[in-house]
Amino acid sequence: MTNSSVPAVESEANQLPEMFRKYRSSINEAMRNALTQDSSQVYDMLRYYLGWVDEEGNPTVATEGKFLRPTLCLFACEASGGSIRQAMSAAVALELIHNFSLIHDDIQDHDETRHHRKTLWAVWGMPKALVAGNVLRVIADASLEGLLREGVEATRALAVVRQLTHAYLAMIEGQYLDLSYEGRSEVGMPQYLDMIARKTGALIRCAFTMGALIGSNSDEYIEAFRESGSSLGFLFQIRDDILGVWGEEENTGKPVGADIIRKKNSFPVVYAMSASEGDDLRQLRDIYSKEKVSESDASTVLTKMDSLQTRGHARALAVEHCDRARDALAGIEMSADARTQIDELLRFLLDREH
Numbered sequence: 001m002t003n004s005s006v007p008a009v010e011s012e013a014n015q016l017p018e019m020f021r022k023y024r025s026s027i028n029e030a031m032r033n034a035l036t037q038d039s040s041q042v043y044d045m046l047r048y049y050l051g052w053v054d055e056e057g058n059p060t061v062a063t064e065g066k067f068l069r070p071t072l073c074l075f076a077c078e079a080s081g082g083s084i085r086q087a088m089s090a091a092v093a094l095e096l097i098h099n100f101s102l103i104h105d106d107i108q109d110h111d112e113t114r115h116h117r118k119t120l121w122a123v124w125g126m127p128k129a130l131v132a133g134n135v136l137r138v139i140a141d142a143s144l145e146g147l148l149r150e151g152v153e154a155t156r157a158l159a160v161v162r163q164l165t166h167a168y169l170a171m172i173e174g175q176y177l178d179l180s181y182e183g184r185s186e187v188g189m190p191q192y193l194d195m196i197a198r199k200t201g202a203l204i205r206c207a208f209t210m211g212a213l214i215g216s217n218s219d220e221y222i223e224a225f226r227e228s229g230s231s232l233g234f235l236f237q238i239r240d241d242i243l244g245v246w247g248e249e250e251n252t253g254k255p256v257g258a259d260i261i262r263k264k265n266s267f268p269v270v271y272a273m274s275a276s277e278g279d280d281l282r283q284l285r286d287i288y289s290k291e292k293v294s295e296s297d298a299s300t301v302l303t304k305m306d307s308l309q310t311r312g313h314a315r316a317l318a319v320e321h322c323d324r325a326r327d328a329l330a331g332i333e334m335s336a337d338a339r340t341q342i343d344e345l346l347r348f349l350l351d352r353e354h
Contacts, residue, residue: 017344020066023074023091026084027067030092034143045132049103049120063115068236069094069207072229076211079338080221087214089146090160094207096140097168101175103133108179109262137168147214156217160210167206174199181265185273185285192270193234200240201233208232221332228328234321235349241266242314245305247353257298263288267317268310272301275308322346 016024035046044057051062070091077087105111106119107126113119121129144164147157177195181187208229212221244259245268259266269288276284284304287297305311326346329339 016066017341017348019075019341019345020068020071022341023071023084024067026088027070027074027091027095028064030088031095034092034096034139042128042132042135045120045124045128046136048117048123049099049132051115051117055118055123062117065095065098065115067095069098069203072204072207072232073211075338075341076208076225076229077215078211079334080212080215080218080225082211082215086147086150086152087211089143089150090164090210090214091207092146093140093143093164094203094210096136096143097164097171098203100133100136100140101168101171103129103136105175107133108175140164152214156213160213163206163210163213167202170198170202171200174202178265183263183288184265185288187265187270187273189270189274192265192267195265196237197230197233200237201230204233204236205229224329224332228325231321231325231328232349235318235325235346238267238314238318238321239349239352241268242311242318243353244268245302246311257295257302260298260301261293261295263293267314268305269301271310271313272305272308275310276304280304318350322350 031050032052035043035050044053047053047057048055051064052059054060073091073094074084074087078084102114103120106114107121107129111119112122119129120132124132141161144157144161147160148154152160174195174197177191178199181191181195205226206229208225209222212218212225215221241259244264244266245257247256247258260269273281273284273288284301287293287301290297293301326342329342334342
């Protein structure tokens with residue numbers, strides 16, 4: 001029997017793999033410490049976005065994110081021989097950068113809800129939301145000062161800062177590509193893969209790389225986690241693209257075919273365009289050339305995707321990157337428990353429903 005008194009945020013957290021549950025409370029505490037030093041409205045806006053307060057600044061319990069990126073960073077650090085304490089400031093910086101990108105994504109995509117709440121721009125307007133997002137990025141940069149306070153040597157700390165800066169630059173470049181591809185029918189699979197390697201993959205790859213860099217400073221460990229993180233980024237986004245077309249609304253908060261209606265060039269769309277020819281290709285291009293895609297148009301696209309077995313091809317590519325992520329770590333020394341946690345993480349990312 002479901003306990004209706006359990007907050008939604010707690011219920012969702014309990015569905016996550018052990019790796020997430022292990023670090024979640026520590027990440028949450030460190031995140032709150034990073035954003036509790038100022039009482040000005042822009043900080044109240046950020047605390048609202050992270051699910052800690054309501055629109056009036058009163059404490060509340062709301063749905064939070066998975067903390068995927070900071071979790072990966074802390075896991076890689078521990079698995080490489082380091083401590084959570086050493087890597088926590090880097091983990092916090094990753095999550096703050098991720099949320100900075102989401103605040104701006106909400107504006108660019110005109111999304112009025114995220115995690116079942118109104119987005120910042122929907123409450124306070126676009127100009128203030130833009131500023132709040134920029135403030136969060138600066139706080140993320142400043143939080144990296146904690147590396148030195150926790151005893152990470154200066155050369156390694158500088159390398160971590162460099163990793164994060166390059167990663168979120170690539171993330172922003174990927175977001176630009178994603179926006180520029182919307183509604184374009186000539187985007188091919190190489191362009192799509194390059195875009196998601198930047199937009200989604202950069203921070204995930206960076207999370208594993210930074211953790212290994214802090215934990216061991218071993219080239220072998222750093223390269224293994226970097227390569228694994230690269231495949232994790234592809235796995236995460238391809239599964240996201242599957243959910244964006246075929247995900248159940250009760251799990252994703254979006255109707256079936258949502259990404260088609262928004263004319264997002266996700267894997268299913270790019271694959272369908274690449275695999276179609278003749279009248280089928282012309283019809284798909286005609287639909288995507290429209291200013292607005294109707295539900296009827298989306299149904300037509302879904303039917304053509306089904307005939308091309310698009311979902312199966314997306315699944316196969318996700319499985320390929322799942323295997324690559326695991327294989328990349330096969331050659332380094334890790335505890336049996338760490339390998340179990342990796343396997344559990346990969347199964348979750350491959351089959352998650354939200």
